[in-house]
Amino acid sequence: MQNRAEDKLLIGSRAFNSRFILGSGKYSLELIKAAVERAGAEIITLAVRRTNTQEQANILDYIPEGVVLLPNTSGARNADEAVRIARLARELGCGDFVKIEIMRDSKYLLPDNQETLRATEILAGEGFVVLPYMHPDLNVARDLQNAGAAAVMPLAAPIGSNKGLAAREFIQILIDEIDLPVIVDAGIGRPSQACEAMEMGAAAVMVNTALATAGNLPLMAAAFRQAVCAGRQAYLSGLGRVLSRGAAASDPLTGFLHD
């Protein structure tokens, strides 16, 4: 078992203590700072299209120092658009991290795995630290890994749905089979669901709507922080006899075998 002190989240060449990634859309700028602090977040996502503003209150001004920006390509409908937005983010001084979001569906905002793979290949080739938002498909996750992704970000449920781990079984497969951090993104509606994802072995979780729609946003950020820590500790400690199928006999059934 890993020593907790060494339990860092490794993405690209960076190491993070926090496994809670904060979305920044959907709520007021003044709350971002409080949310980051209360959540203990070290990574915050940022829609490039939201920073594309002359507004005096630019979102970049509200992000505390030391926090790594994870610009996303929200608004891209194909790989080429995602690549253009990622390059723009780099020019804007958002660093080399990029979360690829490519949606060809404005209703459910489901990621387009094919185009995401294409964008990952291009951007990883340009030296970006690429975190693709994706459907939890094992074949695609393997391809993304081969294409140079730094992590994969499978959705747990439709974005904004707060439905929790609807894609649980498929995310578990990715966790079991992929050698990259698996960051559960979209659909996590409450701290208990974040905790569950972490217990499963997710490397981190990302939350946005669940915070934005909370009555007290900073307090909810704090609750998620604790839930993520609890889930991670449970995972590291090795979950005991919590079996989802079959039963465990206290004495081995094959104990009579002697040769």
Added chain:
Amino acid sequence: MDKQFLVDCDFLSPAALAHKHRLEQNPDCRTDHMVYLPGMERLNSDICAQVIGQMQDFTDSDYTARDVQAALAHEVCTPTDFQALLSSAAEPFLEEMARRAQWETSRHFGNTVYLFTPLYIANYCENYCVYCGFNCYNQIKRLRLERPQLEQEMQVIAASGMEEILLLTGESRAYSDLEYIGEACRLARQYFRLVGIEIYPVNTDEYRYLHECGVDYVTVFQETYDSERYAQLHLQGPKRVWPYRFEAQERALRAGMRGVTCSALLGLADFRRDALASALHVYYLQRQYPQAEFSLSCPRLRPIVNNAKISSSGLGERQLCQILCAYRIFLPYVGITVSSRESAAFRDGIVKIAATKVSAGVSTGIGDHTHKYHAAEGMQPSGDEQFAIADGRSLPQVASAIADAGLQPVLNDYIYV
């Protein structure tokens, strides 16, 4: 004929007046509103048949309180549920609908409310739409902003902090030709992050040209989805062709535009049917063009220059609120715009429930912005407005009202790629 719409102005020649009266009194003098004019592109699309078929099947009295309760209990609102929510039977459930709508809005849009302003660049019109201030028989000051005035208006608006603009014209290809509009759009791209248009419907290749000029959103109001009623109100001009207008959004999307806005002008015909058709128009477009972004608007009839009698009687704020809640519950992912046709109090209330975009700093006249901000002697006169507005608040005033409600005013959430 709806007499409240008809006004004769002094400037018309006896011959013009006689022609106007013939159009008003004798339907046989009018062209067939279902026949495309030469040059109008025809699409092979079944969206119109789907929308209009369902609209015609809708009978308000078919729905009961039980249907409304069932609709509110369903997690996903079907077209049938939506019809129940639009019906008179849903009126007693307005508060419940508002709560559900608020929840959907917050799930999909969080706390954000987007702001934009319209800029009317020309008010020439070659159509006779009896309810509209720009109609060709109405005696108003006509104006088309040329480049220096256009740029001045844009500078004034941009200086106010606005980043999204909607360019509007009257519907005249002769006075506001495509090239003129394209140039205005290119200019607007220099001052604004996001440029939308609300102009006469054009063909796909023409929308593609405008897209290349920097436009990404197209608004076309169908006015009414009831084509027979439409024919009684749009007596002359290319706008009279109802199906060409219906297909405008589809042509715009085929041309590569990112998003489109649909709406009826509520109050011209049965508002429940028009609201139903507006939302179904979006619903079926989304199935065909899933990558596109969609918005609904909800304009109600307003008084115009020379005719203060025009109003949307029978469609009060409660009914409008019901329509907007039903829209939100049926199409939670769709933007809902509420213009300055509505009062400040209504707009401040509805952004907490269903609306995601409101206008601010609005003038519906031509060249008004410069006047408004820098009134000075010897300035160019401005052109008359299309309709009277009800909320004249500036951008800072609207933004602070949004912030006071615990919401976040957003000036731009868009990137042209």
